[in-house]
Amino acid sequence: DQQVKQNSPSLSVQEGRISILNCDYTNSMFDYFLWYKKYPAEGPTFLISISSIKDKNEDGRFTVFLNKSAKHLSLHIVPSQPGDSAVYFCAAIPKTGANNLFFGTGTRLTVIP
Amino acid sequence: SQTIHQWPATLVQPVGSPLSLECTVEGTSNPNLYWYRQAAGRGLQLLFYSVGIGQISSEVPQNLSASRPQDRQFILSSKKLLLSDSGFYLCAWTTGTGENQPQHFGDGTRLSIL
Numbered sequence: 001d002q003q004v005k006q007n008s009p010s011l012s013v014q015e016g017r018i019s020i021l022n023c024d025y026t027n028s029m030f031d032y033f034l035w036y037k038k039y040p041a042e043g044p045t046f047l048i049s050i051s052s053i054k055d056k057n058e059d060g061r062f063t064v065f066l067n068k069s070a071k072h073l074s075l076h077i078v079p080s081q082p083g084d085s086a087v088y089f090c091a092a093i094p095k096t097g098a099n100n101l102f103f104g105t106g107t108r109l110t111v112i113p
Numbered sequence: 114s115q116t117i118h119q120w121p122a123t124l125v126q127p128v129g130s131p132l133s134l135e136c137t138v139e140g141t142s143n144p145n146l147y148w149y150r151q152a153a154g155r156g157l158q159l160l161f162y163s164v165g166i167g168q169i170s171s172e173v174p175q176n177l178s179a180s181r182p183q184d185r186q187f188i189l190s191s192k193k194l195l196l197s198d199s200g201f202y203l204c205a206w207t208t209g210t211g212e213n214q215p216q217h218f219g220d221g222t223r224l225s226i227l
Contacts, residue, residue, distance in 0.1 A: 089156065
């Protein structure tokens with residue numbers, strides 16, 4: 001049972017425009033949410049996170065929004081750059097457990113120059 | 114600074130052969146350690162995690178096992194590989210203290226079973 005879902009397997013955006021990656025979850029025990037970026041043949045790299053007590057967290061060009069009532073979060077990248085082209089994974093940590101991550105299936109972002 | 118090493122980067126093994134993948138972390142003490150697998154077209158699935166030497170928790174029943182013989186060493190093993198064991202295996206660590214700590218990943222091992 002996939003508790004974290006990324007329904008868009010791919011997304012193409014023009015350079016300089018905004019990229020919006022979406023993620024939905026089903027488990028109300030999730031307490032902390034993260035986005036990872038992954039290039040081919042490499043491990044995922046931590047990008048940005050948000051606690052369930054917040055609805056927005058910003059770090060440079062990256063902003064994560066959390067809507068707890070809808071069990072939905074999104075990652076905004078603005079402006080998008082060709083180097084942002086990668087697979088983005090949404091992940092969640094429940095309130096209990098040894099920081100175990102539940103991952104979505106990923107969205108492949110392509111930024112077109 | 115902390116670093117995580119996984120090897121080998123790629124591995125081709127015949128069905129029924131044994132497996133040993135190794136992961137080591139440097140620059141930190143008593144980390145939580147994790148093994149994940151990404152099968153083709155799927156997200157990352159947690160296989161095992163460890164909060165200390167000799168302490169292993171299994172998340173998914175399967176053909177694999179894990180061991181933690183030293184504080185910063187995590188090993189993924191199998192006695193007899195199956196075709197379904199093919200995938201991309203990732204080791205990760207996080208600090209053992211505090212909640213909601215991001216996990217940091219190695220570069221993975223791509224395992225192909227023939």
